[in-house]
Amino acid sequence: MTQVVESDESAREEDVLVEVNGLKKYYDAGSLTGTPVKAVDGVDFDIRRGETLGLVGESGCGKTTLGRTLVHLEAATEGEVLFDGRDVTSLSGSELKRWRRNAQIVFQDPESSLNDRMTVGEIVREPLDVHDWPTLTVRVAGASDATVTGDAEAADPTESGRDVDVTVTVSDDDADVAVRDSLPIGPEDLAVDVDSGSTTTVDVELIPSKSQVRRAHVRELLERVGMQREHYFRYPHQFSGGQRQRVGIARALALEPEFVVLDEPVSALDVSVQAKILNLLEDLQDEFGLTYLFIAHDLAVVRHICDRVAVMYLGNVMELGAADALFDEPANPYTHSLLSAIPEPDPTIESDPITLRGTPPSPRDPPTGCPFSTRCPAKIRPDEFDHLDDETWAAIDDLHRIVRERGRAERSLRERAREVLGMETRFSDVEDIVVEAFGRLDRTPDATAERSFEAVMDALPRDVRGPLVDVTDHLRENREEDALERLLDAFGSECDATSPAYYDVDEGGRVSMCHRHDPAYDEVGPVLEERYGDYAGR
Numbered sequence: 001m002t003q004v005v006e007s008d009e010s011a012r013e014e015d016v017l018v019e020v021n022g023l024k025k026y027y028d029a030g031s032l033t034g035t036p037v038k039a040v041d042g043v044d045f046d047i048r049r050g051e052t053l054g055l056v057g058e059s060g061c062g063k064t065t066l067g068r069t070l071v072h073l074e075a076a077t078e079g080e081v082l083f084d085g086r087d088v089t090s091l092s093g094s095e096l097k098r099w100r101r102n103a104q105i106v107f108q109d110p111e112s113s114l115n116d117r118m119t120v121g122e123i124v125r126e127p128l129d130v131h132d133w134p135t136l137t138v139r140v141a142g143a144s145d146a147t148v149t150g151d152a153e154a155a156d157p158t159e160s161g162r163d164v165d166v167t168v169t170v171s172d173d174d175a176d177v178a179v180r181d182s183l184p185i186g187p188e189d190l191a192v193d194v195d196s197g198s199t200t201t202v203d204v205e206l207i208p209s210k211s212q213v214r215r216a217h218v219r220e221l222l223e224r225v226g227m228q229r230e231h232y233f234r235y236p237h238q239f240s241g242g243q244r245q246r247v248g249i250a251r252a253l254a255l256e257p258e259f260v261v262l263d264e265p266v267s268a269l270d271v272s273v274q275a276k277i278l279n280l281l282e283d284l285q286d287e288f289g290l291t292y293l294f295i296a297h298d299l300a301v302v303r304h305i306c307d308r309v310a311v312m313y314l315g316n317v318m319e320l321g322a323a324d325a326l327f328d329e330p331a332n333p334y335t336h337s338l339l340s341a342i343p344e345p346d347p348t349i350e351s352d353p354i355t356l357r358g359t360p361p362s363p364r365d366p367p368t369g370c371p372f373s374t375r376c377p378a379k380i381r382p383d384e385f386d387h388l389d390d391e392t393w394a395a396i397d398d399l400h401r402i403v404r405e406r407g408r409a410e411r412s413l414r415e416r417a418r419e420v421l422g423m424e425t426r427f428s429d430v431e432d433i434v435v436e437a438f439g440r441l442d443r444t445p446d447a448t449a450e451r452s453f454e455a456v457m458d459a460l461p462r463d464v465r466g467p468l469v470d471v472t473d474h475l476r477e478n479r480e481e482d483a484l485e486r487l488l489d490a491f492g493s494e495c496d497a498t499s500p501a502y503y504d505v506d507e508g509g510r511v512s513m514c515h516r517h518d519p520a521y522d523e524v525g526p527v528l529e530e531r532y533g534d535y536a537g538r
């Protein structure tokens with residue numbers, strides 16, 4: 001007798017699904033210039049089974065690259081990505097193909113991510129064809145030595161039940177078969193033959209064709225994501241952005257992955273549609289026990305949908321922790337700055353955003369110390385300059401950024417020729433830059449008048465003027481490296497010198513990368529309050 005019964009979904013444990021260790025992704029690593037784009041520059045974190053981890057940060061900080069590297073659309077330059085404890089960065093060939101089913105991605109723009117020449121059904125079905133889905137995984141109970149043949153492969157009896165589609169229980173020539181209920185097949189679709197010779201052989205065959213099973217699965221998926229079964233034969237351009245994103249989600253779920261990267265899945269959609277897609281994603285997560293990495297720039301959406309959040313800057317994770325705690329009491333100066341930029345919904349509350357000056361440095365040339373050091377509103381300042389006010393520091397920091405950028409910019413052939421010929425180059429405007437950065441500090445009665453370089457320098461405190469004279473001298477000679485070194489030597493701090501460690505910043509396991517968490521320095525919050533008063537990031 002052969003009996004087929006449906007099994008319960010196995011209980012999911014609250015454990016780590018993805019573990020990322022020292023992950024780097026550099027582009028053009030072998031280029032002639034020798035300076036790769038350090039898109040992801042050494043990140044460590046876990047993603048727990050069944051959770052949604054948010055990934056936020058300014059454009060270009062490496063969010064998409066990190067997401068793509070996790071699902072192996074990009075090869076890692078260095079580091080590990082462990083899925084269920086197995087490093088997948090070195091997988092290739094059939095092993096990689098097999099693993100890929102487990103990790104999928106939903107792209108930002110449903111306009112460009114769906115092939116307009118394929119029907120909706122073909123689009124969702126394509127991964128099933130590529131992976132020859134379904135391959136039934138069979139575990140045989142009750143027989144110590146059994147082989148499995150037919151449309152199925154044998155599962156390791158010691159593995160967790162999560163990976164098993166069919167359980168065959170053998171006693172003499174009887175077999176009970178359990179089919180996982182998310183497959184669009186029932187007892188009547190399977191033929192199970194048990195041959196108990198010297199070793200037990202279990203032959204499992206699908207009765208409908210694979211094509212029929214795939215079509216049925218695609219239709220079920222379409223319905224599950226809020227489309228209709230009849231939409232199978234329509235084309236993407238016949239649908240709205242929201243519906244197209246539903247198709248993208250159905251395609252990502254077709255192979256029943258455990259882990260899905262959602263790369264700005266609602267950013268391209270109308271606000272009215274965004275909530276519906278987010279609700280759908282949450283429902284699907286509950287139903288299928290999915291684990292999400294949710295990449296987004298809308299912090300309100302992230303707070304709503306994510307369990308934990310990682311804040312990224314220049315290829316580094318600056319802070320990571322429970323979403324509510326991180327939004328309520330940010331620890332890292334970069335998180336403070338990001339949150340401070342969100343408009344205050346209550347107009348009666350007066351607060352000023354922390355304005356982040358300048359743009360992030362190029363990922364080809366990240367700062368030596370803390371990645372955020374060139375823009376940090378809470379940057380540590382050397383004690384001997386305690387007497388300087390915030391405006392003077394802002395001017396010093398501006399000059400630092402300008403010199404850094406200039407040092408990085410490739411000099412054109414024409415500029416080099418002009419230098420050789422002793423003609424004027426772009427560095428001839430060095431004095432203008434100093435006047436621009438420091439001229440507004442002068443509070444004398446005639447300060448509104450155009451200031452000369454000499455007048456601006458004279459008005460500066462002696463211990464600022466001294467280093468600035470050296471800096472401008474270096475710049476006039478086109479020695480940007482020396483100018484930068486002099487600036488850092490005079491005004492730099494721990495933030496410029498060394499990359500900070502991660503510190504535990506709350507009881508819930510939140511970590512943040514900032515020298516200010518070292519008890520030797522004042523903490524971030526009080527420093528920002530002192531420098532910015534009633535700023536909006538708290």
Ligand SMILES: Nc1ncnc2c1ncn2[C@@H]1O[C@H](COP(=O)(O)OP(=O)(O)OP(=O)(O)O)[C@@H](O)[C@H]1O
Nearest residue numbers: 027028037039058059060061062063064065066363
């Ligand atoms: N294929 C590539 N080749 C070279 N550089 C790349 C490539 N892809 C991305 N980059 C660079 O890597 C850095 C990180 O880009 P990435 O797209 O991951 O950032 P992001 O945070 O997702 O930005 P956005 O929010 O704008 O999508 C950027 O400087 C980008 O220009």
